[in-house]
Amino acid sequence: MSTSYLFKGGLIATFDSENKPRTFKADILVENDIIARIDQEITADASVQVVDCTGRWITPGxxxxxxxxxxxxxxxxxxxxxxxxxxxxxxxxxxxxxxxxxxxxxxxxxxxxxxxxxxxxxxxxxxxxxxxxxxxxxxxxxxxxxxxxxxxxxxxxxxxxxxxxxxxxxxxxxxxxxxxxxxxxxxxxxxxxxxxxxxxxxxxxxxxxxxxxxxxxxxxxxxxxxxxxxxxxxxxxxxxxxxxxxxxxxxxxxxxxxxxxxxxxxxxxxxxxxxx
Structure with a gap:
């Protein structure tokens, strides 16, 4: 099973470094259970499992x-x-x-x-x-x-x-x-x-x-x-x-x-x- 995932096109709801709420649209690349990158457009290679998050929220657990x-x-x-x-x-x-x-x-x-x-x-x-x-x-x-x-x-x-x-x-x-x-x-x-x-x-x-x-x-x-x-x-x-x-x-x-x-x-x- 893949251990890397690309969460594509979701609306992220999270907090900034000063603990203030923040929402923005971006992709999230997870590698070996670690968030490796958050960016507007991330292109992943074939070994990465892509999860379409269009129209969905992505939040911390x-x-x-x-x-x-x-x-x-x-x-x-x-x-x-x-x-x-x-x-x-x-x-x-x-x-x-x-x-x-x-x-x-x-x-x-x-x-x-x-x-x-x-x-x-x-x-x-x-x-x-x-x-x-x-x-x-x-x-x-x-x-x-x-x-x-x-x-x-x-x-x-x-x-x-x-x-x-x-x-x-x-x-x-x-x-x-x-x-x-x-x-x-x-x-x-x-x-x-x-x-x-x-x-x-x-x-x-x-x-x-x-x-x-x-x-x-x-x-x-x-x-x-x-x-x-x-x-x-x-x-x-x-x-x-x-x-x-x-x-x-x-x-x-x-x-x-x-x-x-x-x-x-x-x-x-x-x-x-x-x-x-």
Whole structure:
């Protein structure tokens, strides 16, 4: 297969050196995955594959800072759910029952769906790590897809009982094998899960949301310390209710490596200025 491409006649939408938006019509020559030339009229030799971009936009790949990639396998079942429905039906029931094969299929389909939509970089909050085999299946599919992904395995376990009170009977086992798996992945060239660094190790952490007791703050601090020591390139967490950003700040958990998702709580209470 050709490793050189000429994108011909497209309208480029990008940014200049001062980060100002810029659009212009030009050709783009890519050689060995590197943009080698951008010019008005480029003539390529016969070894270059020409892509006719007349009437099309050419843009840098988009970045999705929060996606549960594996859930592509569940598409169509939850489009109009409320958050409470999602938690009860998905997070606390279906998620714990997905098979290794389903995770592999969903992860590959989700990555390919993102690429097809122009999203080339994804921060994946992978919360279906029900076993070491589930985790490895997600990694294998991510590597196969060709997408650029920060694979952030969530430090959590599925509940073994929901009502009348939630119980996490598999938590002790999950703590052990998940940290072992994270350390195993981190040993691959400092968290480069693919040789070229296209897939990187991240870390997802919501334990302080499920266990908000202040007495557990040392546990949360130790979890993030361990994640950073691996190192995990990004630490990500959901923010959907309550002043969790302030909780992280007060516990000394914040850092330039933290990405919060959703943050819909910022419009619902009075701590807006501090949290922003």
């Amino acid at each position: 988009m970045v999705d800072t929060h996606r549960h990639i594996w859930m592509a396998v569940m598409r169509g079942s939850q489009g109009d759910w409320l958050l409470t429905e999602y938690l009860i039906k998905n997070s606390w029931h279906e998620q714990g029952d997905v098979t290794v094969s389903e995770v592999r299929t969903g992860q590959l389909a989700g990555c390919l769906d993102a690429l097809n939509s122009g999203v080339t970089t994804i921060l994946d909050h992978f919360h279906a790590a029900n076993s070491p085999e589930h985790a490895d299946a997600a990694l294998e599919a991510t590597l196969q897809s060709g997408a650029r992904v920060i694979l952030s395995m969530a430090r959590q376990s599925a509940p073994t009982k929901v009502l009348p009170q939630m119980e996490f009977g598999k938590e002790a086992d999950s703590v052990k094998w998940q940290w072992e798996k994270l350390k195993e992945w981190a040993a691959r060239d400092g968290g480069k899960l693919s040789p070229d660094g296209r897939v990187l190790l991240g870390f997802a952490y919501d334990q302080d949301m499920f266990n908000p007791d202040e007495a557990l703050i040392p546990m949360h601090q130790e979890a993030l310390r361990l994640a950073r020591s691996l190192p995990a390139s990004i630490i990500t967490s959901h923010v959907v209710s309550g002043p969790r950003i302030l909780t992280w700040r007060n516990a000394g958990l914040l850092g330039p490596d933290v990405v919060f998702s959703h943050c819909n709580e910022l419009s619902t209470h009075t701590a807006l200025d501090d949290e922003m």
